[in-house]
Amino acid sequence: MSKVSPSILAANFMNLQQELDKIKRADYLHIDVMDGHFVPNITFGFPLIEALNKVETLPLDVHLMISDPSKYVDRFMDLGASIIAVHIEAEIHLHRLLERIKSREVKAFVALNPHTPVNSLESILPFLDGVLVMTVNPGFTGQKFIPLAAEKIRQLDTIRQKKGFEFEIAVDGGVNLNTAPTVVEYGADILVMGAAIFRSDFPEKVIEEVKGLKR
Numbered sequence: 437m438s439k440v441s442p443s444i445l446a447a448n449f450m451n452l453q454q455e456l457d458k459i460k461r462a463d464y465l466h467i468d469v470m471d472g473h474f475v476p477n478i479t480f481g482f483p484l485i486e487a488l489n490k491v492e493t494l495p496l497d498v499h500l501m502i503s504d505p506s507k508y509v510d511r512f513m514d515l516g517a518s519i520i521a522v523h524i525e526a527e528i529h530l531h532r533l534l535e536r537i538k539s540r541e542v543k544a545f546v547a548l549n550p551h552t553p554v555n556s557l558e559s560i561l562p563f564l565d566g567v568l569v570m571t572v573n574p575g576f577t578g579q580k581f582i583p584l585a586a587e588k589i590r591q592l593d594t595i596r597q598k599k600g601f602e603f604e605i606a607v608d609g610g611v612n613l614n615t616a617p618t619v620v621e622y623g624a625d626i627l628v629m630g631a632a633i634f635r636s637d638f639p640e641k642v643i644e645e646v647k648g649l650k651r
């Protein structure tokens with residue numbers, strides 16, 4: 437069974453409660469925090485997460501596309517994040533930051549931009565709870581899936597099996613009903629999906645179908 441994490445960035449913000457009602461059967465709620473510095477877009481931050489945490493029963497999967505994430509992770513954890521993904525390209529002291537996240541019993545994920553190779557994780561793999569493989573350039577919902585970036589899922593799965601690691605593999609960007617079977621086949625455990633869920637006429641069906649995918 438695959439896990440689904442709908443990305444709220446693709447939702448209709450004028451009807452957020454209605455949008456949340458569509459994704460009750462999902463496994464997480466993916467929240468894309470962007471600062472206009474690490475990525476060329478600005479989205480939302482603490483106030484929205486605080487509000488969501490009050491009403492939302494799904495665990496919050498917070499994807500930080502911000503420079504200097506160590507400055508802010510504690511506040512995201514205080515507000516109820518269950519997963520925090522930080523970009524390897526944005527953090528100098530990654531090991532220290534992961535240890536800090538894990539000390540709060542929050543899952544520490546490391547995200548990779550499409551150009552960042554799997555071997556850049558070599559020394560940090562034993563310390564992380566998951567890897568978030570970006571299959572688009574981070575910044576926007578509704579972009580086209582980059583097949584070459586998805587190959588990293590396969591590489592990570594091979595390393596995981598060889599070395600007996602238990603980290604999860606999440607994939608984010610352009611995942612839809614066409615690309616989902618491939619990434620699951622490659623070894624992805626968590627599928628982040630924005631447009632494919634919130635811009636579908638049948639979001640519940642999309643979630644069910646993706647949850648049912650097996651390798």
Ligand code: DX5
Nearest residue numbers: 443574575578609610630631
């Ligand atoms: C991209 C974000 C994604 C995005 C996914 O920068 O990290 O989470 O919202 O949206 P889709 O699934 O539409 O590509």
Ligand code: ZN
Nearest residue numbers: 468499608628
């Ligand atoms: Zn994301």
